[in-house]
Amino acid sequence: MKKILVFIGVLALLFGATQQETKAQIIDGAYKRTDVYNRKPTPLPYVREADVMWRKKVWRIIDLREKINQPLYFPTKEVDGRFNLVNLMIQGVKDGKLTAYDAKNDDEFKVPMTFEQVKEAFGATTRTRKVRNVDTGELQDKVVAGEIRSEEVKQFMVKEEWYFDKQTSTMNVRVIGICPIQEFYRDEDTNQEQVQRRQVFWIYFPEAREIMAANEVFNPQNTARNLSFDDIFLKRKFNSYIVKEENIYNNREISQYLGSKDAMLESKRIENSIFDYEQNLWEY
Secondary structure, three states: OOOHHHHHHHHHHHHHHHHHHHHHHOOOOOOOOOOHHHHOOOOOOOOHHHHEEEEEEEEEEEEEOOOOEEEEEHOOOOOOOOOOOHHHHHHHOOOOOOOOEEOOOOOOOEEOOOOHHHHHHHHOOOOOEEEOOOOOOOOEEEEEEEOHHHHHEEEEEEEEEEOOOOOEEEEEEEEEEEEEEEEEOOOOOOOOOOOOOEEEEEEEHHHHHHHHHHOOEEEOOHHHHHHHHHHHOOOOOOOOOEEEEEEOOOOEEEEOOOHHHOOOOOOOOHHHHHHHHHHHHOOO
């Protein structure tokens, strides 16, 4: 009798192990995808100061409403573990993997911010707002709980440095920092006529590369070749325009001395001057 019980017990264990193995082998697709989550940022070559014969810092705007830049904006909410760029930054600050820096005074990464300060910079505080009653058409007070409205981030400012390396005879660029720009309306602007913009916080790009390399950007044409956020910036897969360059006037913005069409032409002139410098070094 004991032998029969032992035999039945062994059969039960084998059956249970087989069931667990079958469950463990369930893969949602043709193969198990682990590459992007184990991906590390591509190491950048070391640059000697003596090899840099020319450099220029510029600040550029990435507008997320442009079609080529929309992979950085969508999804506005987390979907299957995927974030857009600003939500990835916010989550990184919340988890302590990234350090946010105050963007009110400068862009030199001097004053670290806590997650609560980041929420405050987004305007995510509990406050009373005037809301129009849909039935009566009159304005009435309503208490609105504070929450980060990441969908209001419609632009990013990117701080980068272009330099010519005489050791390799190439013009290269290094991204230094990224700053989300929030577009919002003031509480008293009930008709939403005057859009306001503010720089929320700065992220030091070399620190962010670790989590940006491990999070992918959805590719609707071929999901087997999804790029990471780190790839987007290293391969320059975005469109932008320059709004400021390093200059003697304390890095003043183009909008401070030019406007409208002239500002656009000045932005293109700065862009062309960077690439013309490399071309003018060669003789044909």
